[in-house]
Amino acid sequence: MCLHGTGETVRSRTEGVATGPASTRPSDARSWPGGFGRVVDLSHTISPDMPSWDEVKPARETLSPPAPDGEFGFYLQRWSLTEHTGTHLDAPGHVIGGGRLVPDIAPEELVVPAVVLDIRERAAQDPDTTVEVDDVLAFEREHGPVPEGAAVLMCSGWSAKWAEGDTAVRGLDEDGARHFPGFSPQVCEFLVDRRSVAGFGVDTLSSDPGNSTDFPAHEAIGRADRWGLEALTGLDRLPPVGATLTVGVLPGLDASGGPSRVLALW
Amino acid sequence: MCLHGTGETVRSRTEGVATGPASTRPSDARSWPGGFGRVVDLSHTISPDMPSWDEVKPARETLSPPAPDGEFGFYLQRWSLTEHTGTHLDAPGHVIGGGRLVPDIAPEELVVPAVVLDIRERAAQDPDTTVEVDDVLAFEREHGPVPEGAAVLMCSGWSAKWAEGDTAVRGLDEDGARHFPGFSPQVCEFLVDRRSVAGFGVDTLSSDPGNSTDFPAHEAIGRADRWGLEALTGLDRLPPVGATLTVGVLPGLDASGGPSRVLALW
Numbered sequence: 028m029c030l031h032g033t034g035e036t037v038r039s040r041t042e043g044v045a046t047g048p049a050s051t052r053p054s055d056a057r058s059w060p061g062g063f064g065r066v067v068d069l070s071h072t073i074s075p076d077m078p079s080w081d082e083v084k085p086a087r088e089t090l091s092p093p094a095p096d097g098e099f100g101f102y103l104q105r106w107s108l109t110e111h112t113g114t115h116l117d118a119p120g121h122v123i124g125g126g127r128l129v130p131d132i133a134p135e136e137l138v139v140p141a142v143v144l145d146i147r148e149r150a151a152q153d154p155d156t157t158v159e160v161d162d163v164l165a166f167e168r169e170h171g172p173v174p175e176g177a178a179v180l181m182c183s184g185w186s187a188k189w190a191e192g193d194t195a196v197r198g199l200d201e202d203g204a205r206h207f208p209g210f211s212p213q214v215c216e217f218l219v220d221r222r223s224v225a226g227f228g229v230d231t232l233s234s235d236p237g238n239s240t241d242f243p244a245h246e247a248i249g250r251a252d253r254w255g256l257e258a259l260t261g262l263d264r265l266p267p268v269g270a271t272l273t274v275g276v277l278p279g280l281d282a283s284g285g286p287s288r289v290l291a292l293w
Numbered sequence: 294m295c296l297h298g299t300g301e302t303v304r305s306r307t308e309g310v311a312t313g314p315a316s317t318r319p320s321d322a323r324s325w326p327g328g329f330g331r332v333v334d335l336s337h338t339i340s341p342d343m344p345s346w347d348e349v350k351p352a353r354e355t356l357s358p359p360a361p362d363g364e365f366g367f368y369l370q371r372w373s374l375t376e377h378t379g380t381h382l383d384a385p386g387h388v389i390g391g392g393r394l395v396p397d398i399a400p401e402e403l404v405v406p407a408v409v410l411d412i413r414e415r416a417a418q419d420p421d422t423t424v425e426v427d428d429v430l431a432f433e434r435e436h437g438p439v440p441e442g443a444a445v446l447m448c449s450g451w452s453a454k455w456a457e458g459d460t461a462v463r464g465l466d467e468d469g470a471r472h473f474p475g476f477s478p479q480v481c482e483f484l485v486d487r488r489s490v491a492g493f494g495v496d497t498l499s500s501d502p503g504n505s506t507d508f509p510a511h512e513a514i515g516r517a518d519r520w521g522l523e524a525l526t527g528l529d530r531l532p533p534v535g536a537t538l539t540v541g542v543l544p545g546l547d548a549s550g551g552p553s554r555v556l557a558l559w
Contacts, residue, residue: 068400074546083356087545090349090375094390099512102387103549107373109356113544121368124360134334134556138539246365273404275541275554278379279353280340283369288541288554290400 069259069272069289070114071189073106077113078189078196080232085112110284114258116226116276117234121283122242122249129282132254137274139225140177141291142166143265146208147184154198154206155238156183160217170267173222178256178272180228183208186260198237205237212243219251226274228256228289259289269293335525335538335555336380337455339372343379344455344462346498351378376550380524382542383500387549388508388515395548398520403540405491406443407557408432409531412474413450420464420472421504422449426483436533439488444522444538446494449474452526464503471503478509485517492540494522494555525555535559 071077073085085108094100110129111117119126144166149156158181167173185207188195198206208231215234218224227234227248234255235244248255256274270293277285337343339351351374360366376395377383385392410432415422424447429439439445451473454461464472474497481500484490493500493514500521501510514521522540536559543551 066400066404068544070544072396072544072546093386093549094388096391098390099388099508099515100390102390103376104545104547105373105375106545107371109371110369120359122360122365124364124366124368125362130338134332137554138332138556138558242365249365273539273541273556273558275539275556277543277552278334278336278338278554279370279372280338281370283359286543288403288544290404290539290541292404292539 065291065293067261067264067270067291069261069291070287071186071258071260073108073113073286078193078232080111080197083109108286110277110279110282110286111257112286114256114260114287114289115284116274116287117245117248117255117257117284118282119249119252119254122245126249127252129276129278129285130280132276136225136254137276139272139274140174140268141265141270141272142173142177142179143182143262143267144179145182145263145267147182147263150183150185150208154208155236156208157211157236158209158214159211160214163214163218163222166267173218173224174268175223176225177222178226178228178274179218179224180256180259180262180265181208181210181230182262182265183230184263186230186258186262189260196232205232207231207233207237209236209239210234210244212247215244215247216251219247219253224253226254226256228259228262230259230262232258256287256289261291265291266293331557331559333527333530333536333557335527335557336553337452337524337526339374339379339552344459344498346377346463349375374552376543376545376548376552377523378552380522380526380553380555381550382540382553383511383514383521383523383550384548385515385518385520388511392515393518395542395544395551396546398542402491402520403542405538405540406440406534407531407536407538408439408443408445409448409528409533410445411448411529411533413448413529416449416451416474420474421502422474423477423502424475424480425477426480429480429484429488432533439484439490440534441489442491443488444492444494444540445484445490446522446525446528446531447474447476447496448528448531449496450529452496452524452528455526462498471498473497473499473503475502475505476500476510478513481510481513482517485513485519490519492520492522494525494528494538496525496528498524522553522555527557531557532559
């Protein structure tokens, strides 16, 4: 929804001041210098009908409508959403009583090297598959050690199902049970204890696989005082190693987590 | 709110697997390798009694309470907030009918060089002061040209007033009128037309000064198809040039703007 006719309607208050380079349109992103060759958005757009773990959906209302095209006026919406809406971060205190909450997470923990474990081929065959320690060891034989302080991201291909809606994303079977890939608790503990990772991420609705009933990956990540990102998208566009993740988690008071704008840079 | 006793309570499912470096605690941020020497948080914590432009405040409710200390269970809150709550981004379509909304902003526009114009000394004397073209030219004589695609940030010192509450942040006079610094429309147009900036940022409640009644800086920024960040904090911790800004704006459907986790890296 680009603004048409901008060039004609901008008032020329600056005529006569020092000259400089001509204006570049920001919508031509390729010409926009940011210091990084690539920036990839890893967050889904938040909408009232977006896929979700349960039937608690975000809601919105228009507080003031948009002005007519090209006219000046204040438009805004109000949202009602939980801290676990859309692409979001789980703080340790989401699942462990007394654990750290979003405001307790240091900014340095939100800018970290990204490691992408690609299990798409296996997940296409078996939606109940889990990331295991062997996946990390196989990854390291090809790409070198998982760097200290990294975020380890599971790329299962599941984010492509977001366009299909809840049934596909939840992987519901005939009995209404969920089926999608996730982390095993063993690999979470391995990555914390032996690789000192900063956090975890999945492109599904949960760090645990959909068929889990006791959520041991959540518990392992929370007890280790680490964060977990859920419902990421675009992981197939990242290199296996070499990108930097910036986790723009909403900093709510006492927040157990928060909707997050996650960007990958490299 | 750190989790105590983590080391003792983590289950040892990974005993016997390959060894690696010992775990580092993420809360010791100085030892956390992120590829950047410094990461500074530029966002205020969102809370129900935080300072705001008007009396529309964010609200929260607990959907599920925290588990007892050290126990496992799911804690979460739900929030109700407008797209212009706390540290937030105004999209062009917030003020110009038909202008771009948050989902229309390319990821590349959200990772940009930061330029900090420090007007603290003047703002302490005159709360109605504005950033003018001469401020940019004086800055450039000392620090070199504003880089193309930059975010130009006004550091007025106003974020220190957040702890004092609404009256101080709004700069209310005896008649209830607002007084705080902002951008002049002329400098906004100059920075777009002659320096091709990506966006603007202020550490006050509005891109316009508080005593404005027709919001010409908002209009200049919106008509130029640029974004504006409001209610930033921590700008006094940034270098004048050399930092990279990552703008983690909440990606709401049709959003006129969004609460944003803004991080500065250098």
